Amino acid sequence: MTVSSMARGGKAIYGAPLGILMLEARFPRIPGDMGNAATWPFPVLYRVVRGASPERVVMQGARGLLQDFVAAATDLVDLGAEAITTNCGFLSIFQREIAAAVGVPVATSSLMQVPWVQATLPPGRRVGIVTVSAGSLTPAHLEAAGVPLDAPIAGTENGREFFRVLIKGEKQDMDVDLAREDVVGAGRELVARHPEIGAIVLECTNMPPYAAALQAAVGLPVYDIYSLVTWFHAGLRPRAFIQSSCSSPPLGGEVG
Template identity: 25%
Template sequence: MNPAVTVLQLDTAFPRVPGDVACPDTYLEELQILSVKNATVERIVSDRPNQVDIAPFEAALKQANGQVVVTSCGFLSYWQAHLDKQTDKPFISSALTSLSHLSETYKPDEILILTFDAARLNKLHFGQYADYATGVVGLPAEMHLRKVITENLSQLDTNRVIQELSEFIGLKQRPHHKHLLLECTNLPPYKAALQTVTQLPVSDILTQIEAVRAGTIQPAYLVS
């Protein structure tokens, strides 16, 4: 039987803890991980997504056996339509794809979008939902989680991440925010803590996967 999900993962080695899109423990069924060689964080997390070399992802997509195919970096949202046309399986490049239905309920200023790097996530990544880019906030450069990802470190202190993220999102939330969208696929492990602080419904790459294929994600990581 084919895996439930295939993750086209960036060429990284930092820890993938439960709740991360590329951690097998996030899922109820088998996960296939295809590491895309040389697709580093520095190369993919770009404010010029149209200049990203997409060929390695096209090649990896041909090897995907999962019933649903996703990527491990939401900055690939620019290539959603392009890659989706190359497979007959449901393809999810980014949690930003959830804006197709969230936009029916929420105005641009009502969605708080938490990303890895706010300086590089721009309207090109949002496509037809460019108005929602005004709601983006990014992890500070000194934050532990961002350093682990940027420097591809081997150690991750999840308790520290929870504390720092909780404090940060508390400072960024405003009364007009009605929904929290986690663009970064490394943020869902901390979704419960973020929801406790904000008291907002939360969407991320995992809720997108579950919407396409019910019964795929461990319930603990679908808090909403």
């Protein structure tokens, strides 16, 4: 078999097929946070959407920001992204518009996992949601992600650290132990109110660092943006178990 030496072009950046739209914020992004590049076992492309503060997106419904997110997503695709995701679950409200604008697969929110997780549960069990702000998670956000409008939800608004730092921006530093307590406490309260819960989905993309602690505390499966994005990326670059003569040559400026 003759091996081609032709390298394929057409992109500005190669080797990072997933683009992440970032909110504009200055709080710490610890390992596990979506905005920490070391979180991912593969390269990613980032684009910060200027003016899209967490408070504006979460508390104000991202009003007036759609075109900014579309422009940033389009820029990522132009650079070389083959799929787009975002670092705020509340951006589910832009799912349809961003996907229509960029023409590549788009997964705006961790909440999109809720219907999938529900399908795995035994009869009588439901998926619960832990969010950074239960009061801000509207039926429009849920409907856009395919989440039942009566889904059990708990938020971190009444915690001591997580909400104050991430949404209110009261300080740039964060006490990680207190933030963990806020997320785990919200999950415990959710399960206590709804004993029928069989699994939890974390809406907030800053919560994966605390997913293991929550799972240990409640003894239920916990899904988050990390589980969504690693699944999403697996479709972009499936693991090659078998090499064959009919395999397509590699993309991304590599020589086949």
